[in-house]
Amino acid sequence: MRILLFLMLILAPLQARAKTLTVFAAASLTNAMQDISALWVKAGHPAPRMSFDSSSTLARQIQEGAPVNVFASADEKWMNYLAKDKMIVPDTRHDLLGNDLVLIVPANHPVHVNIGPDFDLLALLGPNGRLSTGDPAHVPAGIYAEQALRKLGLWDKVSPRIAAAPDVRSALLLVERGEAPAGIVYSTDAAISKAVAIAGVFPDSSHDPITYPFAVVKAGDTPQAHAFLTFLSSPAARAIWVKRGFKVE
Incomplete structure (x- = not known):
């Protein structure tokens, strides 16, 4: 028993x-x-x-x-x-x-930009600022971000300034804390945070469909x-x- x-x-x-x-x-x-x-x-x-x-x-x-x-x-x-x-x-x-890929900035420094081949992303980042996004080596948000930046001819200039995060929410957090002046996340991530603002939306044609x-x-x-x-x-x-x-x- x-x-x-x-x-x-x-x-x-x-x-x-x-x-x-x-x-x-x-x-x-x-x-x-x-x-x-x-x-x-x-x-x-x-x-x-x-x-x-x-x-x-x-x-x-x-x-x-x-x-x-x-x-x-x-x-x-x-x-x-x-x-x-x-x-x-x-x-x-x-x-x-599905989702959209967006460029975010701290809400206390909002800007609005048209994202295209002529967009000066380095100017937005400043002399020492980094671009926060998911690690392009494996995180989907980062993979989409790399595709978009390459399509727009911005990757070679910006890639040395990438702050590669382990997931998209970590990328969001870097911008929320002001540790990065800009980031690339999904529109739904930006929507949950009052600490960031959407500066622009990447054209759907610049990356694979987000599914x-x-x-x-x-x-x-x-x-x-x-x-x-x-x-x-x-x-x-x-x-x-x-x-x-x-x-x-």
Whole structure:
């Protein structure tokens, strides 16, 4: 009897963990996903476990065996990274959202610029200022930023001044704190902060379409995961996506 009780005490937390829905989502989705999670709980479901970080970091953690049910990436690259290794359920993958890429500055020094090939970004940065954005080597926001700057012919001049952040929210924070005079983030990130202002919007033609693919992770393929993924496209969830400034596909 004691052995049985001991086993029950050991297995109970594991069983509870197995039933907990775990969602890995790009950092830019933080506020909206938290809002939608609250709706999910209000509808009678257990609160999901949420983890927010750069899509690259999360994808690598999934590849290394992190117990995840649903993955939401800020670009196609990192969802493809998992799909190549057959780590997602293919028919659950769909592009749910879109976004805009914007140039931000501290709110106490607002400026408005037309972003194009003739835009003098170095003048905006000043003699020693750096441009904050996600690390172009792996963070989606930084990858889009590099594409845009290259397309506009600005990359060679600006690349030595890049302050590469581990995710888009960290890039936002550098501008909020005044540690960088300008940054490149998504419009939805700029919208959550009163400490920054949008100086300009990068033309859609200057970078790949900003898309957010969602999918169920094969190792965490459960009815609950499918239900949550469906819920993310429900009218109630769509209203939150729109309120937070995302483009709903």
